Amino acid sequence: MTSVERTDVLIVGTGFGGAIAAYHLAAGGAKVVMLERGPWLGTDDFEHDYKLGSSYTRIFDFVVGDGMSTLGGNCVGGGSVVYFAAMPRAPRFVFDRKGSIARRMWPSAITRDTLDPWYDRVAESIPITQQGWEDASYSGGLWAAACNHAGRTANPVPAAVDTTKCTNCNWMMAGCRFEAKQSLLFNYLPAALAHGAEIKPLHEVQKISKNEDGDYRVHYLRVDDEDYRETTGSGTIDAKIVVIAAGAAATPVILQRSEATLGPMPHAVGRYFSGNGERLNTAVLNEDRVRDVLGLDRGDGLAYAANQIGKGPTVANWDRLDGSLPEYSRYSLEQLYFPPGLGTILALTGGADPSWFGPDKKEMLARWRSWLIIFQMIEDDNEGVFGPPPERGNADRLSQQMLGIGRLSYKPTLNTSAAWAMADADVKDILERDGLATVTPWTNDLVGAYTVHPLASCRIGDDPHTSALDDGHELRGHPGIFVTDGSAVPGALTVNPAMTISALAERAIPGIVRAAQERGVAVTYGAPAPSGATNGRAGVQPLIPALLRK
Amino acid sequence: MRPQTSDDPQTRTMTLEAFADTIIPGEKRSSDDRAIAGAAPGGGAVAAGALELLEWDATGVSGGLDDFARALNTHAQAHTAEFGLPTDDTVPPFVALSYEERSAVVKRLTAPGHPEKALWVSLALFCNMSYDSAAHMSTADAIAAGHPGLTSMGVTTPDADGLWRFPNFSYGRPLAALHPDTTASGSPA
Numbered sequence A: 001m002t003s004v005e006r007t008d009v010l011i012v013g014t015g016f017g018g019a020i021a022a023y024h025l026a027a028g029g030a031k032v033v034m035l036e037r038g039p040w041l042g043t044d045d046f047e048h049d050y051k052l053g054s055s056y057t058r059i060f061d062f063v064v065g066d067g068m069s070t071l072g073g074n075c076v077g078g079g080s081v082v083y084f085a086a087m088p089r090a091p092r093f094v095f096d097r098k099g100s101i102a103r104r105m106w107p108s109a110i111t112r113d114t115l116d117p118w119y120d121r122v123a124e125s126i127p128i129t130q131q132g133w134e135d136a137s138y139s140g141g142l143w144a145a146a147c148n149h150a151g152r153t154a155n156p157v158p159a160a161v162d163t164t165k166c167t168n169c170n171w172m173m174a175g176c177r178f179e180a181k182q183s184l185l186f187n188y189l190p191a192a193l194a195h196g197a198e199i200k201p202l203h204e205v206q207k208i209s210k211n212e213d214g215d216y217r218v219h220y221l222r223v224d225d226e227d228y229r230e231t232t233g234s235g236t237i238d239a240k241i242v243v244i245a246a247g248a249a250a251t252p253v254i255l256q257r258s259e260a261t262l263g264p265m266p267h268a269v270g271r272y273f274s275g276n277g278e279r280l281n282t283a284v285l286n287e288d289r290v291r292d293v294l295g296l297d298r299g300d301g302l303a304y305a306a307n308q309i310g311k312g313p314t315v316a317n318w319d320r321l322d323g324s325l326p327e328y329s330r331y332s333l334e335q336l337y338f339p340p341g342l343g344t345i346l347a348l349t350g351g352a353d354p355s356w357f358g359p360d361k362k363e364m365l366a367r368w369r370s371w372l373i374i375f376q377m378i379e380d381d382n383e384g385v386f387g388p389p390p391e392r393g394n395a396d397r398l399s400q401q402m403l404g405i406g407r408l409s410y411k412p413t414l415n416t417s418a419a420w421a422m423a424d425a426d427v428k429d430i431l432e433r434d435g436l437a438t439v440t441p442w443t444n445d446l447v448g449a450y451t452v453h454p455l456a457s458c459r460i461g462d463d464p465h466t467s468a469l470d471d472g473h474e475l476r477g478h479p480g481i482f483v484t485d486g487s488a489v490p491g492a493l494t495v496n497p498a499m500t501i502s503a504l505a506e507r508a509i510p511g512i513v514r515a516a517q518e519r520g521v522a523v524t525y526g527a528p529a530p531s532g533a534t535n536g537r538a539g540v541q542p543l544i545p546a547l548l549r550k
Numbered sequence B: 001m002r003p004q005t006s007d008d009p010q011t012r013t014m015t016l017e018a019f020a021d022t023i024i025p026g027e028k029r030s031s032d033d034r035a036i037a038g039a040a041p042g043g044g045a046v047a048a049g050a051l052e053l054l055e056w057d058a059t060g061v062s063g064g065l066d067d068f069a070r071a072l073n074t075h076a077q078a079h080t081a082e083f084g085l086p087t088d089d090t091v092p093p094f095v096a097l098s099y100e101e102r103s104a105v106v107k108r109l110t111a112p113g114h115p116e117k118a119l120w121v122s123l124a125l126f127c128n129m130s131y132d133s134a135a136h137m138s139t140a141d142a143i144a145a146g147h148p149g150l151t152s153m154g155v156t157t158p159d160a161d162g163l164w165r166f167p168n169f170s171y172g173r174p175l176a177a178l179h180p181d182t183t184a185s186g187s188p189a
């Protein structure tokens, strides 16, 4: 007789949505197991190295789709390990967005006011620093000065970075070697482990089935620790509650594959995907103009030439985050850094025949130090749709690590294309003034559009036709299965999403705890922040009765 | 040095070198270098180690290189015929093309709608990576060895422990007015 592995709560994925659920459920007394497809790395494993096989390619995932490529984390801690840690809250108007369905797409219960206490809970759990101008990198400062020169405002972006430890090495995507980035490896995850949660790395969940007793059975493959194309075994774990938090590029695929065993999925599973309206522009600065027009000087003879230096995004322009403007014309423009490898091939030369390769591109690369990358987050139209799932995971893996071919198809609508064009023109207007720079958008012709912010592929909502989850994040028609990651977010946010993903995950917990209780699990809600702080808990207390009203 | 069949190692190497050189062009290694077109000064993708990277099985493209080279030459032959370009049997058809014509072939193969686009884009991606990130070798070693791509881009040398630190990183002063609707914690209102 083979023994069946059992747990109260099985969590798929160890990013924001997974870690937050794991902590609260474990702290509340449930037995929690987390399955993570990627490896488990710690501070000393994070290398400054572009060589294939270094931490950069082990923990990073790049899935090419048809019209949209997604980038994300592939390790314990998920996106929090590779991300840039900008943690702004979403502006108020976002929650009233209608998007492609011509009526409010967020659940009526969620507004900025009702989400703020949950944002506060996150801010107490993941130390987020309000950055000052002294923290802004040269590139952030340059973006601010250019905005100012064009009569615009600019803001240092709040970030989960301990600036006293940060060396401005700009290797955030390879994992932070200096423990400056406050990834989930320093808060929710260790707190979950301390409460008995178990993390199983290199376990890739494929599908879910249901047992006769009503419990769920989660099926996984074990992944080779160096060559992710190889699997080394398989297994199952039974659980009373399943929380899926594999990220918006992977969660719907697991559910699609489970349709054969679980029965029909809600229509919105694998539909309404949003790339958070992301698009990048590369500016190549004229160093003399930076000095003469903006009056910038590093004090070492250089005006700028500092693309390599910094900590991802540090300054954003929020002038278009104005709720009185029409939908699809509101966006933020954030200074960013993207390392070579992925961050240069899509950059286009300027001129009559812009190109991503050839002699002019080589010339452009020779000016790499004078690049400034601007990141647009517009309102897209949730036009992404997932095709039938691949054999395993969410992609056919091409390389041993990092690169795979997925099934997401994304054909930008006129709304999306027009919003991108508007934001492109705005960036050009700001940065080409007085000969400061030449600006080109990254090409969408090679790998389609691309996003580090996949969202909405299994979203919450009040309308069962256009949302896969109810407003408590439970999968419609499949009680006991919850989704707490970026796929639950209804649509583009116009700012970086991790703060909102996390606040929604925090907000989903009381309902998940109750569902577990109803299935006989001895668990309660009400853990403090991982650090033991309790203000956040007190802040959400008044909201919980309404949340639990069915 | 006449190539015998389209599968012989020399044909394959020259063809792939010519492809890599189309993505990031460089100067010829010698006056009789045919694979490298010489379309730009300094080392290009070939000098950067594109072939080493492509041949590494970690990329997932190494197993298909024979097919890539064969297909590229077939496309080059079709291109040569279509535009009535001169032929040269002493080198593989893609290598026989001028830089401009190689570039035209690559543009076609990687254009939206081309049935083999994904394959050629992945090949181009690794050629580009050999130059802009030296993904086949440790970054610190590559910089120490004067890797053409990293050197030309001006990637700085790391500290002795192989890690980068930039003690000077900020202009350190306010450079714009803040948005009026900013919350106390620094978010949009």
Ligand SMILES: Cc1cc2nc3c(=O)[nH]c(=O)nc-3n(C[C@H](O)[C@H](O)[C@H](O)COP(=O)(O)OP(=O)(O)OC[C@H]3O[C@@H](n4cnc5c(N)ncnc54)[C@H](O)[C@@H]3O)c2cc1C
Binding pocket: A012, A013, A014, A015, A016, A017, A018, A035, A036, A037, A038, A071, A072, A073, A074, A075, A076, A077, A078, A079, A080, A082, A083, A084, A085, A086, A087, A173, A203, A204, A205, A206, A245, A246, A247, A248, A250, A251, A254, A312, A313, A393, A394, A452, A453, A454, A484, A485, A486, A487, A496, A497, A498, A499, A501
């Ligand atoms: C380079 C980069 C920079 C970013 N910068 C920012 C930023 O500055 N600010 C911001 O707000 N956001 C940023 N993001 C986005 C942010 O990281 C994501 O929005 C966030 O991590 C999403 O959280 P999640 O819980 O949805 O999923 P994730 O954090 O992606 O976690 C999902 C986890 O599930 C695992 N998984 C996937 N499939 C399976 C499976 N089948 N079985 C088991 N495990 C599986 C994955 O390996 C991963 O660990 C950035 C992202 C990238 C890639």
